[in-house]
Amino acid sequence: MKDVAVVGVGMHPWGKFKDKTLNGMCRVAVEAALSDAGIAWRDVQALAAASSRFSGGKGWGLNGNDIVEEMGMTGIPVYNLSAGCAAGANAFNVGYSLVAGGVYDMVMVAGGEKMPKGFIQTSGVADTTDPEYVRQLCVGMPGPGFWALLTRRRMAEYGTTEEQLAKVAVKAHQCGKHNENARFRQEFTLKQVLESAVVSDPLRLYEICPVSDGAAAVLLCSAEAARKLTTEPVWVAGSAVATASFSDGITRGVGGMSPPGNTHHSEAKLAVAKAFEQAGLGPSDIDFVELQDNTVYYELAFPEEWGLCQPGEAESLLEAGETMPDGKLPINPSGGFLCFGEATTAQGLFQICELTWQLRGQSGPRQVPDAKVGLCQTLGLGGNGAAAVLKR
Amino acid sequence: MTDKAVPVIEGLFSDTAEGPRLLGSRCAACGTPYFPSSAVCHNPECSDSRIEEAFFGPGGTLWSCALQNYPPPPPARYDEPYEPYLLGMVDMDEGLRVMARINAADITAVEIGSRVELELDTLCKGGEGEDVITWKFKVVQP
Ligand SMILES: [Zn+2]
Numbered sequence: 183m184k185d186v187a188v189v190g191v192g193m194h195p196w197g198k199f200k201d202k203t204l205n206g207m208c209r210v211a212v213e214a215a216l217s218d219a220g221i222a223w224r225d226v227q228a229l230a231a232a233s234s235r236f237s238g239g240k241g242w243g244l245n246g247n248d249i250v251e252e253m254g255m256t257g258i259p260v261y262n263l264s265a266g267c268a269a270g271a272n273a274f275n276v277g278y279s280l281v282a283g284g285v286y287d288m289v290m291v292a293g294g295e296k297m298p299k300g301f302i303q304t305s306g307v308a309d310t311t312d313p314e315y316v317r318q319l320c321v322g323m324p325g326p327g328f329w330a331l332l333t334r335r336r337m338a339e340y341g342t343t344e345e346q347l348a349k350v351a352v353k354a355h356q357c358g359k360h361n362e363n364a365r366f367r368q369e370f371t372l373k374q375v376l377e378s379a380v381v382s383d384p385l386r387l388y389e390i391c392p393v394s395d396g397a398a399a400v401l402l403c404s405a406e407a408a409r410k411l412t413t414e415p416v417w418v419a420g421s422a423v424a425t426a427s428f429s430d431g432i433t434r435g436v437g438g439m440s441p442p443g444n445t446h447h448s449e450a451k452l453a454v455a456k457a458f459e460q461a462g463l464g465p466s467d468i469d470f471v472e473l474q475d476n477t478v479y480y481e482l483a484f485p486e487e488w489g490l491c492q493p494g495e496a497e498s499l500l501e502a503g504e505t506m507p508d509g510k511l512p513i514n515p516s517g518g519f520l521c522f523g524e525a526t527t528a529q530g531l532f533q534i535c536e537l538t539w540q541l542r543g544q545s546g547p548r549q550v551p552d553a554k555v556g557l558c559q560t561l562g563l564g565g566n567g568a569a570a571v572l573k574r
Numbered sequence: 575m576t577d578k579a580v581p582v583i584e585g586l587f588s589d590t591a592e593g594p595r596l597l598g599s600r601c602a603a604c605g606t607p608y609f610p611s612s613a614v615c616h617n618p619e620c621s622d623s624r625i626e627e628a629f630f631g632p633g634g635t636l637w638s639c640a641l642q643n644y645p646p647p648p649p650a651r652y653d654e655p656y657e658p659y660l661l662g663m664v665d666m667d668e669g670l671r672v673m674a675r676i677n678a679a680d681i682t683a684v685e686i687g688s689r690v691e692l693e694l695d696t697l698c699k700g701g702e703g704e705d706v707i708t709w710k711f712k713v714v715q716p
Binding site: 300301302303305308310315316317318319320321322323324327328330331332333334335338379380381382383384385428431433435436437438439440 | 582583586596598606607608609610616617618619637638639640641642643644646647648649650651652659661662663665666669670671672673674675681686687697708709
């Protein structure tokens with residue numbers, strides 16, 4: 183396998199942009215990544231793109247073809263990758279694999295999304311053989327309700343308080359207020375979070391990420407190509423995707439087996455473990471992590487599930503300020519999904535942008551001091567997990 | 575339940591002589607329970623898929639619960655005006671973990687670890703005034 187470098191990253195800010203087109207937003211992100219790397223669109227040899235079910239792609243998830251039409255039809259191969267909310271990270275993994283395998287020297291990875299208003303409908307088909315459809319029809323358990331179940335279980339197991347849940351949101355906004363690409367840049371007090379509307383008891387409005395519009399792009403290249411472009415590339419130490427394992431304790435449809443212990447989110451755990459293994463690094467080697475915080479629960483549960491801290495330790499790390507950018511285990515210095523909102527298929531790539539800026543020392547007031555190694559993770563419907571380890 | 579009642583989806587549950595049961599299957603080789611029923615065993619460790627019909631219920635233990643405070647997006651169904659309902663994940667005594675609504679006055683009346691019991695109950699009214707039935711659990715012992 184060849185070494186792979188990130189030489190350009192770019193984003194269109196996250197928000198709600200009624201008057202902008204998805205193609206126009208993707209162009210902003212792709213042009214920013216090209217200009218960051220100092221190359222032209224015609225130099226790109228292939229495009230790996232996140233497929234969306236909410237916007238663009240001609241309704242077929244052909245979002246990469248939209249981008250090629252928008253940027254200029256150079257005849258390059260396009261890979262459209264679908265993995266629910268992990269699609270951007272899945273596309274990153276395919277782009278990485280193509281460069282690492284020596285197929286191409288210069289690959290663009292892109293994802294853009296304009297989300298519908300309000301709470302999203304998770305199942306895209308009216309088909310009683312689709313477990314997600316059956317769950318929503320027979321029970322009616324949208325994302326926040328499901329996250330609330332997990333949260334209440336954690337509260338019972340570890341004594342997590344509503345105040346601690348709210349503190350995760352407070353901390354997220356203390357970071358995100360410094361991020362010019364974030365949608366929500368104001369600080370919230372603990373009182374404001376605790377007084378926000380209950381969406382799904384015990385979770386409140388400011389503890390759950392809304393849906394956003396956004397786009398992000400990442401330019402990957404071989405070590406030889408990187409040397410011509412920069413003296414300080416960021417390296418992909420590990421990139422992995424995984425799917426959920428059969429023994430996972432989280433029922434994907436309406437029924438499954440009840441395994442012992444907390445064997446949850448195996449797709450995320452497997453992807454993180456594979457990315458670490460590929461990098462030859464472990465939890466103690468990373469300086470910060472960008473993880474998928476659809477809700478505050480995940481910022482407490484994920485670090486424990488991946489061995490970044492001990493089970494039940496997350497709350498005390500949070501309260502001691504150790505998850506802030508200058509702490510022992512910085513989590514989501516970008517502000518995370520809570521400050522960005524979820525532009526589902528672009529999320530995995532906004533994380534790569536943040537890791538790159540952090541590793542270059544370009545993150546300003548939210549900078550993790552002397553960041554050398556970063557981990558990022560997303561997961562999506564269907565049991566899709568993805569993770570990457572980047573280093574300088 | 576009125577005379578006119580239809581299941582939300584056919585073949586997922588039944589009001590048997592012994593009481594309400596979920597209709598699923600189980601692999602006789604590895605013991606894995608399936609709900610809804612599966613034609614083959616999906617356990618990658620199992621090389622001898624032997625699927626048998628299985629009935630699940632009525633007893634279980636509440637793994638966790640939450641409140642659905644806002645009206646869920648389609649295809650979820652509910653009657654107007656919307657009334658928040660309780661969501662639960664239940665570990666049934668047969669080794670099946672199942673998602674369901676929980677019948678209880680409110681969330682403070684339910685505790686994780688409570689014993690619960692399967693019941694077939696109205697999800698909402700259908701287009702012709704019929705009761706649309708789904709599976710739920712009620713708390714029998716807090
Ligand atoms: Zn089996």
